[in-house]
Amino acid sequence: MNPSDTPAEAERESSPTVITIRNAEILVAITLAVVSLVTIWSNYQLGAGWSSYGPDAGYFPLRLGVVILLASIVVLVHAIRDNDQTPFLEIAQARLVAVILVPLVIFVFAIAYLGIYVASIIFxxxxxxxxxxxxxxxxxxVSIILMLVFFFVFEIQFKVPLPKGPIENWLGF
Known part of the structure; x- marks a missing residue:
């Protein structure tokens, strides 16, 4: 620890690792491989050949799925071979992410019950x-005025119906 470090920097230096680079790369490679296999399978069922009119609907997405599958296999092999145990995410960093991520997840779920405008005001x-x-x-x-402006622009001017909650229903919108 350097004497000129701030307390936050000192905490980050001594913070335990949540996930290493190796494990993060393996997780991402496996996730992409699964997504690409689903893409390949669904587009194969859709039709991935060449017809008299040209390529079928699944022609290009299937090939893109194959490319992503191959790339994820390469990343998986490199991650296992390199065995990089450098910290990818430490607890101090995870806390900083959670400060934003947890309220954001709550906000997304609140939209279903409160509507986008009330949930946004609270958020x-x-x-x-x-x-x-x-x-x-x-x-x-600021939050109320901003959402009133958004309501005017989207609901009144553009006629774009956004999710509404009990307050908007009570007001007749």
């Missing part, structure tokens, strides 16, 4: 309050 205000350290009245006014 924006919470980030302004807890991460931005803004006063509550600024967080409330």
């Amino acid at each position: 924006i205000a919470a980030f302004m309050l807890f991460l931005g350290k803004f006063p509550w009245w600024k967080a409330a006014s």
